[in-house]
Amino acid sequence: MEFSEVVRARHSFRGFTPKPVDENTLKEIFELASWAPSNCNVQPWHVHVLSGEACNRMRKKMMARAATDTSGNPDFPWQGKFSGDYKERQICSALGLWEHQGVTRDNPEKRAWSWMRNFEFFDAPHIAFIFVTDEFPELVRLAGDVGMYSQTLMLAMANAGIGSCPQTSVSCFPDLVREELGIEGHYKLMMGLSFGFIDEADPANNLRTERDPLEKTTSFHI
Numbered sequence: 050m051e052f053s054e055v056v057r058a059r060h061s062f063r064g065f066t067p068k069p070v071d072e073n074t075l076k077e078i079f080e081l082a083s084w085a086p087s088n089c090n091v092q093p094w095h096v097h098v099l100s101g102e103a104c105n106r107m108r109k110k111m112m113a114r115a116a117t118d119t120s121g122n123p124d125f126p127w128q129g130k131f132s133g134d135y136k137e138r139q140i141c142s143a144l145g146l147w148e149h150q151g152v153t154r155d156n157p158e159k160r161a162w163s164w165m166r167n168f169e170f171f172d173a174p175h176i177a178f179i180f181v182t183d184e185f186p187e188l189v190r191l192a193g194d195v196g197m198y199s200q201t202l203m204l205a206m207a208n209a210g211i212g213s214c215p216q217t218s219v220s221c222f223p224d225l226v227r228e229e230l231g232i233e234g235h236y237k238l239m240m241g242l243s244f245g246f247i248d249e250a251d252p253a254n255n256l257r258t259e260r261d262p263l264e265k266t267t268s269f270h271i
């Protein structure tokens with residue numbers, strides 16, 4: 050694919066087939082992603098890729114936890130509260146997803162189901178968890194590095210015909226993930242990324258989000 054096609058082919062997909070990505074392709078994609086830039090080239094990301102039984106075990110545990118604990122105890126707390134333009138975009142994105150998932154605002158059960166799909170990893174055969182360590186005082190820069198890494202990763206996946214969904218939601222239960230993976234407490238969970246081959250029959254995958262016109266976000270100066 051042309052680069053611009055790869056960029057536009059990446060969407061957040063929320064429905065996957067059980068077919069796993071083969072090991073060689075997995076390694077190629079994650080190796081490619083490691084070429085993302087970072088402040089002073091520190092490469093602060095620590096990535097754990099779960100497949101097969103490891104992925105299924107984690108899915109089961111996370112679903113059980115999310116069923117009884119709606120907010121969790123994330124290492125990097127997030128409120129999800131926005132205002133103005135940001136709020137408008139947030140609402141647009143949620144309503145768009147619900148529409149494709151057949152969820153209505155006045156149906157709390159369906160809304161809960163939509164939220165729970167996160168912890169089912171949208172049926173994906175793989176999930177990657179991205180950790181950073183607690184030794185970085187400049188959290189904003191660290192988040193920038195992880196953002197660059199994850200976008201490079203998602204583009205590498207899109208280029209290989211693999212769909213993905215970045216997920217803050219799955220970072221709600223870092224203790225559970227650390228325990229399951231045998232990871233020490235100073236590794237902090239920033240986000241997860243469910244990925245695999247897209248289930249074309251899942252209507253959630255028909256969602257296409259919009260972007261504001263360039264004039265609204267970008268100024269050119271001479």
Ligand SMILES: Cc1cc2nc3c(=O)[nH]c(=O)nc-3n(C[C@H](O)[C@H](O)[C@H](O)COP(=O)(O)O)c2cc1C
Nearest residue numbers: 059060061063142167214215216217218219240258
């Ligand atoms: C850091 C980050 C966290 C996200 N967390 C979630 C999540 O927990 N669940 C989810 O369904 N989508 C999540 N998304 C996907 C966004 O909703 C999506 O990127 C946005 O609506 C734009 O749509 P697109 O990715 O299809 O272009 C996340 C995206 C980013 C970048």
